[in-house]
Amino acid sequence: MAELAKQTASAGTNAEILIEHIGMTYHTDGGEDVPALSDVNLSVAKGEFISLLGPSGCGKTTLLRIIADLLQPTSGKIQVAGETPHEVRMQKKYGIVFQSPVLYDWRTVRRNIRLPLEIMKLPKQEQEARVNHMLELVGLTEFGDHYPFELSGGMQQRVGIARALAINPEILLMDEPFSALDEFTKEKLHEDLLRIWRKTNKTIVFVTHNIAESVFLSDRVCVLSPHPGRLSAIVDITLPRPRTAEVRSLPEFSQLVAKIRASFEGV
Template sequence: MMPEIQMDQVSMRYRANSNEVLALQQVSLTIGKGEFVSLLGPSGCGKTTLLRIMADLLEPTGGTVTVAGKTAKEARLAQKYGIVFQSPVLYDWRKVKANIAMPLELMGLKKAEREKKAMELLELVGLQAFKDKYPWQLSGGMQQRVAIARALAMEPEILLMDEPFSALDEFSRERLNEELLSIWSAVRNTVVFVTHSIPEAIFLSDRVFVLSPHPGRLSAVVEIDLPRPRTKEMRNSPEFFRLIGRIRDSFEGV
């Protein structure tokens, strides 16, 4: 598997009032092209900071980041990323189809091309019937599906997801985990998914990068050898519970 993202000895320090805080300490990892990986750890361990460094939204105070042979900044300018945030960032005054088409509009694509692509993405996320609804008329889970579709509009090589389902109830979250894998199996881009849920990380991922509590360090890399496609029955399998125990044991200082 060809490397897509490489981080070498990445550290992040920042000032809080008069104190210097070490958020990340010498994190090194490699993510393969087309791989689905999760960054897992407790609150405050630096998961989101690490994701933002990958996306060139933050500059690390130490170490290097390479994305498909480019710097993180070069990759961002080349529009290699799609980003889905914890809360869906949608425009309430634009209907669902128009929200999804917005990146294509900014690119200058003709209206017919934009609408065709938006409808393809709506079909991918199962929301064709809601194309003329406004975001406030949708459930939280449906809004996140719109946000995922919009992030995929530019056909990014890398999809970065920052705890996109954390605000949902457990039933909705598990259903959207299954839907996300269905979308990923059709697109097959590289996905980096931030979560603090061990079962969610196991269900979704090829590998799980476990970060230790503050300061964030790479505590373990756990291979998830469950077969694909993943099914909800796997959540109750002995192997699934074995992986939960293995990841729990890997946390440092817990």
């Protein structure tokens, strides 16, 4: 299934996200031009889990924000399901999970997840049903009436994921969502995320600077290099699915990690 999706993606037709010659240059106050991304080409298939991997300054977050229509590229073209990112955002088809959970402190878990549904002006009953479903999906049913400060970091980020999925988006964009969590919580959330992905069949673009994380999660890992940010390699992750903790101890896993690490040498 994933294999088939990949083939169509590489053929360039029916790609969910099609990025062509995207470039981004920031203009500083001093009148200097700082290139953040140059000539990025990428096509992501529907239902694919893809990672944007690279050190800080490689433009991976910039690329994600361009897809999300939170930033406008200075050159190139980008299409999402045949439309512009702006059109897709206006239709509320993006779910974004940020580096921090970005929960509103004054809202309980339940009401935080409900926030996008309120903005969409869904009927109250529908909102309630979706929130309950999301709480169940991320395993926080008992914590619905807690305030964010009463939750651990891992639980807060689960709420962030639940909120992103609540609007039933076409595409889930995740910007280093687990980078602030400890190793144990992180590994647990990796498995949870894959389980949720399997259930919901979303296209996921996942930004990270953690090689093992990108290998464990993705169908493909896009390696970005800095100065200027550019796509330097795309690595197919051929590990079997569904992936559980044991995958991390497979020799193939270590080989893939080593291969990707090697692609950073001399950068």
